[in-house]
Amino acid sequence: MVSAGIHLIRENDTGTELATFNFNMPRTKGLKTSKSLVAVVMGSKSDWDTMRAAAETLEKFGVAHEAQVMSAHRTPGLATQFAANADSRGVEVIIAAAGGAAHLAGVIAAHTTLPVLGVPMTSALNGLDSLLSTVQMPGGIPVGTLAIGKAGATNAALLAIAILANSRPELKKKLRDFRAEQEKKIREAKLD
Numbered sequence: 001m002v003s004a005g006i007h008l009i010r011e012n013d014t015g016t017e018l019a020t021f022n023f024n025m026p027r028t029k030g031l032k033t034s035k036s037l038v039a040v041v042m043g044s045k046s047d048w049d050t051m052r053a054a055a056e057t058l059e060k061f062g063v064a065h066e067a068q069v070m071s072a073h074r075t076p077g078l079a080t081q082f083a084a085n086a087d088s089r090g091v092e093v094i095i096a097a098a099g100g101a102a103h104l105a106g107v108i109a110a111h112t113t114l115p116v117l118g119v120p121m122t123s124a125l126n127g128l129d130s131l132l133s134t135v136q137m138p139g140g141i142p143v144g145t146l147a148i149g150k151a152g153a154t155n156a157a158l159l160a161i162a163i164l165a166n167s168r169p170e171l172k173k174k175l176r177d178f179r180a181e182q183e184k185k186i187r188e189a190k191l192d
């Protein structure tokens with residue numbers, strides 16, 4: 001039996017902290033719902049510097065989310081239990097980040113039919129090992145794999161938002177507005 005606690009990384013006035021909460025009472029961000037629609041998980045607290053880009057993007061769009069540390073290798077029971085319960089808790093998309101022999105996204109995907117978006121972390125091999133470990137899933141259990149590092153973290157959140165936006169017109173509008181603003185900045189970019 002796995003402990004009922006989960007580890008959460010959360011932001012407060014004094015910075016980032018790692019805390020443990022009851023598994024059935026996830027901390028959420030975003031005001032639209034008390035449930036997390038997106039769960040961001042990562043293999044180590046050392047991944048948070050990169051993965052906070054995913055949380056910040058979800059925050060910007062007002063999407064309720066949670067962030068937790070769990071490892072396919074170091075806490076296999078926790079990862080399995082988390083994945084098996086995510087759907088019934090109301091989570092709709094899982095973002096899973098890991099580095100090195102990066103099995104977390106694949107293990108999570110093995111235990112849920114929710115869409116799982118994998119983000120390879122930079123590593124001793126510049127993230128190439130993480131990328132291949134995450135992306136090369138044998139046919140049958142998909143992991144949608146994003147770019148290595150911060151770009152992947154940001155895009156994983158944007159892709160999660162795009163998935164949620166299919167059934168949420170207000171979110172689709174925010175996504176279109178975001179794209180329009182991004183395009184405007186690039187069109188107006190001035191070089192020295």
Ligand code: RP5
Nearest residue numbers: 043044046097098099100121
């Ligand atoms: C992976 O090993 C983690 O996802 C992290 O990217 C990497 C290194 O972890 P630490 O040794 O920093 O905890 O499981």
